[in-house]
Amino acid sequence: MDGIAENSAQDAARLLDAQTPGWERGLSALNFELLRKALRRWAGDPDLETFDVCWGRLYGVVGTALYGQLAYVLGNMTSSQVTLEFCRRILAHEPGPSAEDQDGYRRMITAMQTVLRAHNLTAPTQATQQPPPTAPRPARTARPQRSTGPERPAQPTHPAHPSLPLLRRAVQSLAHGDRITAADTLRPLLADPDLAGDGIGNAVRLVAAVLEPDEPDDEATVRAARELLDRHRLRWPEYSPVGAEPILAAASRTDFKLFADLAAAGERRPAPHSWPDRETLRRLWSRPVRAHVAEALHHASEGYTADALDALDAATAILDRLRDPYAAPLDGLTDQTEPAAALEEFTTRLRSHLTERLAAEAYARLEKDGETHPWSAESVRLWELIDDSPAHSHHLAVAHHARAYELQGSALAGTQSATRARTEWTEALRHWAAVHGDDAYWQELHRRLEAATGTSVPVAVVDAVRGRLPRDLFEPHIALAARMHATDPRHAREHLAFVTSSGFPARDIAAARKALVREAVEAALAAVQQQEYAAASAGLQPWLRLDPDNPDLLRTALIVLRHQVETEWFDARRPHQLVPLLTKMQGIEKRLGPEAAGQDRELAGELARLAFWRAVELHQRLARASRAEALLLVNQITHLADQAVELDPNLPLVGMYRELETFAPRMHALAARLTAAMWGGDSAVRRYVELAEASEHLEPVSMCHLVSALLDLDRPEPEDWTRAWWLLMEVREDPSEEAQRCRDEVTRFGCILRSRMVAAGRLLPGPTPPEWLSRPNR
Numbered sequence: 001m002d003g004i005a006e007n008s009a010q011d012a013a014r015l016l017d018a019q020t021p022g023w024e025r026g027l028s029a030l031n032f033e034l035l036r037k038a039l040r041r042w043a044g045d046p047d048l049e050t051f052d053v054c055w056g057r058l059y060g061v062v063g064t065a066l067y068g069q070l071a072y073v074l075g076n077m078t079s080s081q082v083t084l085e086f087c088r089r090i091l092a093h094e095p096g097p098s099a100e101d102q103d104g105y106r107r108m109i110t111a112m113q114t115v116l117r118a119h120n121l122t123a124p125t126q127a128t129q130q131p132p133p134t135a136p137r138p139a140r141t142a143r144p145q146r147s148t149g150p151e152r153p154a155q156p157t158h159p160a161h162p163s164l165p166l167l168r169r170a171v172q173s174l175a176h177g178d179r180i181t182a183a184d185t186l187r188p189l190l191a192d193p194d195l196a197g198d199g200i201g202n203a204v205r206l207v208a209a210v211l212e213p214d215e216p217d218d219e220a221t222v223r224a225a226r227e228l229l230d231r232h233r234l235r236w237p238e239y240s241p242v243g244a245e246p247i248l249a250a251a252s253r254t255d256f257k258l259f260a261d262l263a264a265a266g267e268r269r270p271a272p273h274s275w276p277d278r279e280t281l282r283r284l285w286s287r288p289v290r291a292h293v294a295e296a297l298h299h300a301s302e303g304y305t306a307d308a309l310d311a312l313d314a315a316t317a318i319l320d321r322l323r324d325p326y327a328a329p330l331d332g333l334t335d336q337t338e339p340a341a342a343l344e345e346f347t348t349r350l351r352s353h354l355t356e357r358l359a360a361e362a363y364a365r366l367e368k369d370g371e372t373h374p375w376s377a378e379s380v381r382l383w384e385l386i387d388d389s390p391a392h393s394h395h396l397a398v399a400h401h402a403r404a405y406e407l408q409g410s411a412l413a414g415t416q417s418a419t420r421a422r423t424e425w426t427e428a429l430r431h432w433a434a435v436h437g438d439d440a441y442w443q444e445l446h447r448r449l450e451a452a453t454g455t456s457v458p459v460a461v462v463d464a465v466r467g468r469l470p471r472d473l474f475e476p477h478i479a480l481a482a483r484m485h486a487t488d489p490r491h492a493r494e495h496l497a498f499v500t501s502s503g504f505p506a507r508d509i510a511a512a513r514k515a516l517v518r519e520a521v522e523a524a525l526a527a528v529q530q531q532e533y534a535a536a537s538a539g540l541q542p543w544l545r546l547d548p549d550n551p552d553l554l555r556t557a558l559i560v561l562r563h564q565v566e567t568e569w570f571d572a573r574r575p576h577q578l579v580p581l582l583t584k585m586q587g588i589e590k591r592l593g594p595e596a597a598g599q600d601r602e603l604a605g606e607l608a609r610l611a612f613w614r615a616v617e618l619h620q621r622l623a624r625a626s627r628a629e630a631l632l633l634v635n636q637i638t639h640l641a642d643q644a645v646e647l648d649p650n651l652p653l654v655g656m657y658r659e660l661e662t663f664a665p666r667m668h669a670l671a672a673r674l675t676a677a678m679w680g681g682d683s684a685v686r687r688y689v690e691l692a693e694a695s696e697h698l699e700p701v702s703m704c705h706l707v708s709a710l711l712d713l714d715r716p717e718p719e720d721w722t723r724a725w726w727l728l729m730e731v732r733e734d735p736s737e738e739a740q741r742c743r744d745e746v747t748r749f750g751c752i753l754r755s756r757m758v759a760a761g762r763l764l765p766g767p768t769p770p771e772w773l774s775r776p777n778r
Helices: 004-013 033-044 048-062 065-075 084-092 099-111 113-118 164-175 179-191 193-197 199-210 218-239 245-254 256-267 278-302 305-322 339-364 377-385 390-412 418-436 439-453 459-484 489-500 506-516 518-529 533-546 551-571 575-592 601-619 627-647 660-677 682-693 700-711 718-732 737-741 743-759
Strands: none
Touching: 033 065, 033 084, 048 065, 048 084, 065 099, 084 099, 084 113, 099 113, 164 179, 179 199, 199 218, 199 245, 218 245, 218 256, 245 256, 245 278, 256 278, 278 305, 278 339, 305 339, 390 418, 418 459, 418 489, 439 459, 459 489, 459 506, 489 506, 489 533, 506 518, 506 551, 518 533, 518 551, 533 551, 551 575, 551 601, 575 601, 601 627, 627 660, 660 682, 660 700, 682 700, 700 718, 700 737, 700 743, 718 743, 737 743
């Protein structure tokens, strides 16, 4: 048994073959081939001086299982392979007093019978005798039970795991406060990698790793923690036998990614009961921060500034998690400053230093052949590594702009540089937009301008430059789009897209789009004045293909169509032409969207006129509609008339649109008459009557509609007939031509109303006109 006595029980543990899991499977499923090989060598060449020491330490490792392993080994060996001295020592060995030891010793001696006989040795009598059976307990008389089905098979039993004795000793040591002995007892299990493959084995290894007296075994702890995380995900603290803090501490020292994954469990609510407090977590998180900062310093000392900034980015990402959202901003370091805050302050200063150094490197890369160029690929790469700032955005804007101009010439020549030119234009305008929107940049520019000139510079000077910047940047793209809109529409749309997607304020983009189509709009309006509507529409079409949603173009298209509608209605007397023209106008309205009217008063006026003409077109259908259809049309007409007045309150004052004043009350009165005729309910009729009478512009025809509605009420009130009487009297006394056309209807309604009031015994509101005294004809 070479060296086992000298190398202690830890060397004996290495004899165990650890290629199979152990806790759930038990002893019968373990492969102790390494131990058996060592036992065979020991039986063939024992060291008699260290026999007892070796036996004791092997027993300390595997416990009672040692008897079973010796029984297996010696039972399969010949007498020539087992020495006489080994057999004598085995026979002289006294087993322990426990039943397990006694039974194991007997099984071992029984397996050695052939070898013992070959060596003329006799086993002790107690080793070959079976233990006396215990007296059986007297059976109790049980009540016979009814059979409920086939008998269930007995559940298989699992032999105890061979590591359980070690665990018992470790637990006893911990119970007595002996952490060192517990660690020594469990340390052999760390050499068995397969124990981490099952739940209990992994827990044993984790406890053993944490109990190391000098320094916890971080490697073993992290390995076990990874298996905990894989198996239980964010619930891993609930299954950790050592709590959360030792595992988090080990991971924070060795595996930052695993530490972050483990720490995510604390973000669940409620947090695990064993979870460390806030200050402990901040201390643990500071370890990877310090490691990243150290890495950044190393890269910086080697001259790898970009790599140093990457390491600082990793540190900053962790610091962002540590920052208390309710804490005041960090104003500086004090003796009581916590580690996380100190690290954050140092990281900020280091980043500032590295950023300045990287910017200097980028400037240096602009020099080539003794000349300073506006851009270089390496300078752009370095500037893009720096955090967004006004100055660096300006450098990138200039670099991309210069590169875009270089590529634009090749792109126009038809080379493959077009795609790269588009990318450069997009990046240039994006960075210019960032510069334009940053107040700090323009404040710094104003300060430097005053320092350079030595005089006070008005802020308005800088504001003027800032205000002109979008227009100056957009002008080349607008000019190219205008030039190519008919001959090369694809490239024209690309240049317009650079403007619309630049990121500048919406008002500046809108001004550029307005400038793009200014000449086209003026030409179309001039054609409208000459009633050349077809020419005006045709002139707008190429521009609409370039910028389909341009508000100025769409408003002008509405003006062209609206003038054509007015001409067809008032001058040409062709109302049947309204439908196709209004259909085109409604298509433009949809393209403008629901918010357009609130952004442009002139456009709101055109949309108000569109609503009016739609109401006029629907009014033309009333003569051919049934009562039900007519009621729907009336409601739609009323809505459009109200919409027109809402969009442009001054529209009813315009000559040809004065009809809007009587449109709504006329439709309300007609709705009341139609509703009453279709028995739509007295409440609905009265609601329409009230809406109509609320207007100051109630026409004679509308008054007749109201009287008809009041006469058709199912349950008229006395005031309903009184109201109808005075409405009829007002129309009768009206000398207008329209009132005269209603004379017959007024007389007919008057006869009906007088006869009903007389029949009901009602007092007439006033003298009865003589023509109402005839018999009513209804």
